Amino acid sequence: MKYGICNLSTIPLRMISDHTSEMISQLLFGDHYKVIQENKEWVKVRLEIDQCEGWIENKQHTEISKDYFDDLNNSDFVVSNNLVDFIEDENHQLTSVVLGSRLPFYNNESFNILDKSFRFEGNVTSNKRSKQSIVNSAFLYANTPFLWGGKTPFGIDSSGFTQMIYRLNGYFLKRKAAEQASQGEVLSFIEESEPGDLAFFDDSEGEITHVGIILANHHIIHCSGKVRIDLLDHSGIYNKELRKHTHKLRVIKKIF
Structure with missing residues (x-):
């Protein structure tokens, strides 16, 4: 080899x-x-x-x-x-x-x-860092445009975004959202989550296709068109600009 x-x-x-x-x-x-x-x-x-x-x-x-x-x-x-x-x-x-x-x-x-x-x-950076550091790192990518397969501040997709944020803080996620959803511990309710945990979303066929990082006060940072902050509730992601839910919540995971 x-x-x-x-x-x-x-x-x-x-x-x-x-x-x-x-x-x-x-x-x-x-x-x-x-x-x-x-x-x-x-x-x-x-x-x-x-x-x-x-x-x-x-x-x-x-x-x-x-x-x-x-x-x-x-x-x-x-x-x-x-x-x-x-x-x-x-x-x-x-x-x-x-x-x-x-x-x-x-x-x-x-x-x-x-x-x-x-x-x-x-x-x-080289060591495992706190969940607050996860959140701080996420803001570094704010407004980065969506790019299918991207992993950089010049273009990134939703799972590339979460993978890179965790990588910067000493934790390793798989590449695709569905693969990342197999990692960590399931949380039953949003109220159990902490800023820095991951929320996963599925499509109409039940396939997990999107992921974001939970923030405080029922918000989420994720990449949809660009890296952006939206509201998160029990149904999913609510976009205030569009006045509608854009992603359906499937599961919340605690990685550490």
């Missing part, structure tokens, strides 16, 4: 091996993966952080050894905590990194990918 790491700001992860295929997720700088299939121009990968599978262009694949892959799994998970910042390599070339990018083997403003050294002087 082959292994790889993302050494670019972002790499689109596509459903099939074609540039016109839908983007189902994104790799961020520092994400590592297993290669599970190859063809002439594309590589199918499985991200280690959430087991999401998809295709990336072969030109954007950077191979690593199994030993290096295992070392990444056993090392601290340190991520950037600035909306956008830059890393600098040994030749003083800059690469932009977005909020939540991983900095492998980070120590005292330095980190390495393979035999290449980098410097990052921005803010980082």
Whole structure:
């Protein structure tokens, strides 16, 4: 088996091996993966952080050894905590990194990918943090436009939003809303929830398709058109601008 790491700001992860295929997720700088299939121009990968599978262009694949892959799994998970910042390599070339990018083997403003050294002087996080920190991080993405498969402050979807907020605070969620709904502890009523817990919503066929982060005073922050704040009640999400419920509540989960 082959292994790889993302050494670019972002790499689109596509459903099939074609540039016109839908983007189902994104790799961020520092994400590592297993290669599970190859063809002439594309590589199918499985991200280690959430087991999401998809295709990336072969030109954007950077191979690593199994030993290096295992070392990444056993090392601290340190991520950037600035909306956008830059890393600098040994030749003083800059690469932009977005909020939540991983900095492998980070120590005292330095980190390495393979035999290449980098410097990052921005803010980082690495430890499990409080639910209040979850809420604070969520506001960093306010007004970010909806992008199917997106995971950055320039475009994000509902489950990408919750995944990234929890990632910034030391917790790991799966990629899709339905998968995230299988994690954590079920809460019977909204009144049992705390700011930072997750609320999931289903469609007319009963499939969970949306997720958001519960806020205080019966509000929720979620990505629908953009990352926005709406009211939350026992029926679901109520949009005051539209004067109607837009999402039907299915379940509330406490992750920690």
